[in-house]
Amino acid sequence: MTENQEDKNNTAKSTQGVKTLLSTPEKAIRKLSGPMIIAMSVQTLYNIIDSIWVAGLGSDKLAAIGLFFPVFMIIISLASGISIGGSSAISRKIGAKDKQAADSAAGHTLFMGAAAAIFILIFILPFLKTFFIALGAEISVAELIAAYGKIIVGGSAILIFNNIAGGILRGEGDTKRVMYAMSLGSVLNIILDPLFIYTFKMGINGAAWATLTSMSFTAALNFYWLFIKKNTYTTFKLKTLKLNKKITSEILKVGIPASLAQMSMALAIFIINYFIVISAGTNGVAVFTGAWRIIMIGLVPLLGISAGVTAVTGAAFGARNIKKLKTGYFYGIKIGIITEILITTFIIILSPQLTYLFTHSGNTAHISEIMQKTLIQLALFLPFVPAGMFTSSMFQGIGKGEYSLAITIMRTLVFQILFVWLFGIKADFGLSGISAGIVTGNITASLIAFVWGQLTIKKLKINYQKPKN
Template sequence: MDDKRISVLRDQPVNKAINKLAAPAIIGMLVMAIYNFVDTVFVSWINTSAPSATQVVLPVMLIASAVGLSLGIGGASYISRLLGMKDKTKAEKVFMTVLTLGLIFGIITTIINYIFMEDIFGFFGANAQIMNMTIDYGKFILLGYSFMILNMILNNSLRAEGSAKFSMIGMGLGALLNIILDPIFIFVFGWGISGAAIATTLSNAISFAILFSFYMRKKSVLKFSPKYISTDKDIYIEIFKVGAPTFVKQLLFSYSMKLLNTTAIELGGEEFLSTIGIVIRTITIPSYIIFGFGQGFQPVAGYNYGAKKPKRVMDAFKYTLKVTTIIMIVTAFIFSIFGNIILKIFQTTDTIDYYGVLALKYNSIGLLFLGITNTVTVFFQALGKGLKAMLMSISRQGLFFIPIILIIPEFLGVEGVILSQTFSDSLAFILALALVIPYLRTKGIEKLYLKTH
């Protein structure tokens, strides 16, 4: 266990360790976020209704995220702690188990989605006017379901062992390929919105091949070997204890997007739904930076918690909190001032411009809190505090957003739809403060060892 990647988690100053692990994660996720943004730009150039079709498919893709991220984060948290306890063999069992589960779930969910495709897209907001376009896009996205799930597991596992650079390479190259293929498939080959989906699925497959190759070429700390697939119930309990909050969060996020889609198209029509899709892809860019930074923080906190070094855990937490908050303040300022310039890229109509500028301003208020709420969520995940991690994970898009989107638009109309996320982010911030205050001193973590070690 003297691998230099483990030494980063154990010995380097926490700010340098987090920066070293977060930088590849941020670059990889930023490339993905930019891809999502550019993909929506290309799709919007097809016609103004096209982004509404991709917005309908989004919550279906979030179900893949529910499986992939829950297994990936649940496994990664446990892997980090096991490496901190110098139990590499068990860490490899955890890795092989989550990878196998991801493959099984990916195949099952793909089959279910294809059997009930039209009903599923109708449930998530597609009306008769955009159903055909939604199917043209969604049927190819669904082909890559297993790749999406497995990529999330491999990305988190690589970061958990300190191999964040490999994760960045896999994610980054796949997303860059997607950006290159989008205009070729959409406009040069004339495949339209189907071309965008084919580019996404092909790029996910390439990302998987790259990430998996690191294990096959023995470049990773953990080794790939089918013999390590485990039936040990304790391993499953630990994986799902931490992964369950993410699973529930992503399912709630999927359902909240369904409510957002159906409410938006009912109150504002296809153009308003397109506006929602464009704004979501735009705010994804700073959000992914924050998530990437959290992915650098998680293995540092998890390893040092397992190694019984509470001061390093708290130093890592405070540093992450400071940096992510500063990033969100800068982002909120940019979106509030330059929202109209950003929207011009999408060749939008006057209606989309009006609601898009308003939505970016309102969402900027909520983004001010995102750095704090995400850091607190990852903090509890890293410590294996499943209940608190679950509460934080479901608060933003489930506990608060779902009732808000059901109530506020009844009184405020389309502006209520736009304001729903801002209200939800504000309430999630208050909850984060209430939960994390007892842990703001090193002694708060030391007390956990008396209970759990």
């Protein structure tokens, strides 16, 4: 088979998403990021509304959600790690115009997701209550967390499948369908939350059942696209899937570090929550949980842009086009910084109204003032996030998952914990010191990561002077 014939076979099933992925980096990032930003905005809106409904049940219920969050992050870390690894591999294969390898990467990603689901059901589900009691939570709160968590963890296979399906679609540039699937689940959750929590009088467990129900509808839609309609760029049959060591290695080289990076964030939240309990008690955890939920809104555009940066830099690296890779990387950082400056200003100005969302009931009104102060402090690091986050995304795109992991560990477990301990515990500044530590740690790590990213691109230019023919 000639090179032209092979190229024709590899690109015969080109889709609009693939065409976008291979277009100019600025255009590609805008088109890929837009749907992801919308989807994540809707999802974050759900998270906020969910917290508002739970906050109406009392500060102990809100604290229970906050304490369970790191466990949820562990589950997400396994799912998103495999998803990111598969997505990166698919993008690189598309950039290299190797459709057969892209198909194989998609199949391997699904297989690994199934293995992760089995692991979670065996090693996490049975030990929830014991774990939180060991962490130091009051028995009543630990029982709340365990009851809520068993529902979420029990449905983890559905959650993992949705993450894997989203990763496959992102990898081939089809972020519109990712948007449709994520938005469907989030909107359903928004509708079901008050019904399950209050109308059906299921309390905090109702929030979990609403989440599981909405995730099931999303999974059904993803299953239809991948296995019934079959109009995606990548195609695969699990029955005929042959495990390939090279493909497996490429996915795991990005996926394992991505999972460990997510777990390091979960561990950091565990440690921070522990410091908060010491310095401010359960109310302090409720304050931080509410403020952090709002900060997550500020990060939503970056998460969307990040997905675009990973896909575009991955495809550019697959084509050995380092100029395109650099352009996409710096363009993402530029629009990210501008966006976060605007968001930070917005959060500071509207901080009273935003904190009211979590302190509207008589059970939580007493933490309103301190939550507003904490929110303003935490918002200050947002404009510095793009430099670090998109460097990590670029590293994932080029298959350097270990570099991305190093950035995350440096940010979460080194600088962030160091400064949180220094300001919050050692200097005894309490919750304000903990917020200051988070801000200082994130800014320091982002600046170091940005320098590392530039040095890496310079090395790539030396190794790949010309685009691959």
